[in-house]
Amino acid sequence: MIEVKNLHSGYGRIPILHGINFTMKPGEVVGILGHNGMGKTTLLRTLVGQIKTTQGRIEFDGRDVTFASSSERARAGIGYVPQGRDIFPLLSVVENLKMGEIMRGGESAIPEMLGHFPVLKDLLERPGRGLSGGQQQILALARCLAGRPKLILLDEPTEGIQPSIVDLIAEKLGELKVTLGLGIILVEQDIRFIRQLADRVLIIQKGAFVAEISPDQLYDRETVDAHLGI
Ligand SMILES: Nc1ncnc2c1ncn2[C@@H]1O[C@H](COP(=O)(O)OP(=O)(O)OP(=O)(O)O)[C@@H](O)[C@H]1O
Numbered sequence: 454m455i456e457v458k459n460l461h462s463g464y465g466r467i468p469i470l471h472g473i474n475f476t477m478k479p480g481e482v483v484g485i486l487g488h489n490g491m492g493k494t495t496l497l498r499t500l501v502g503q504i505k506t507t508q509g510r511i512e513f514d515g516r517d518v519t520f521a522s523s524s525e526r527a528r529a530g531i532g533y534v535p536q537g538r539d540i541f542p543l544l545s546v547v548e549n550l551k552m553g554e555i556m557r558g559g560e561s562a563i564p565e566m567l568g569h570f571p572v573l574k575d576l577l578e579r580p581g582r583g584l585s586g587g588q589q590q591i592l593a594l595a596r597c598l599a600g601r602p603k604l605i606l607l608d609e610p611t612e613g614i615q616p617s618i619v620d621l622i623a624e625k626l627g628e629l630k631v632t633l634g635l636g637i638i639l640v641e642q643d644i645r646f647i648r649q650l651a652d653r654v655l656i657i658q659k660g661a662f663v664a665e666i667s668p669d670q671l672y673d674r675e676t677v678d679a680h681l682g683i
Contacts, residue, residue: 484651532602553596587618
């Protein structure tokens with residue numbers, strides 16, 4: 454599904470990613486764990502084309518997308534829910550959902566999204582900014598899924614949201630992974646959430662992956678700390 458080889462990127466002349474390598478199969482969930490400032494967000498933004506690749510290659514579904522624009526990558530099937538969700542605050546819930554499917558023709562995905570996330574049904578006309586943090590996260594996820602991605606990149610989806618919504622999101626993503634073969638790259642601090650969803654976990658330090666661990670190993674604090682470089 455995605456193959457990343459020797460990926461380098463950064464901000465201006467400041468290099469941040471130093472040779473990232475990984476591959477993923479359809480329906481696989483990969484967790485990424487690392488301390489603040491290690492390059493997790495930079496990696497996701499490089500994969501979606503918001504930050505330019507300076508060296509290396511990104512192949513998605515057998516196609517070289519290393520220098521493709523963000524919208525081309527979105528059309529190819531890479532979805533992104535950034536940290537802080539980035540929903541349109543002044544647009545209503547239904548308008549936000551429409552924005553998610555705008556680049557995709559054919560039948561609307563909104564009824565399907567409301568089936569996946571019934572909590573949005575009673576909020577359709579409400580402006581995005583009138584939603585709670587958890588509701589906004591669900592909206593951001595539904596908006597991303599409305600573009601029918603094959604792979605979604607999630608940056609700290611549980612940040613600042615209540616446990617019941619975290620569980621609801623984990624359950625739905627677990628279901629979509631199986632039913633749609635949805636691939637997920639999950640940057641997350643919530644160990645329980647990663648453990649629930651991820652098939653494997655990559656540890657990032659200073660812009661490169663330094664280890665791969667199994668989700669079960671996440672409960673072994675000593676192993677995790679050692680890999681994180683504590
Ligand atoms: N727009 C920017 N311009 C310059 N440097 C940046 C920019 N954004 C991030 N950085 C730097 O790049 C490095 C990696 O940041 P990044 O946000 O990718 O880390 P992270 O692992 O996602 O951390 P966090 O958990 O804090 O979000 C940090 O040193 C950060 O200061």
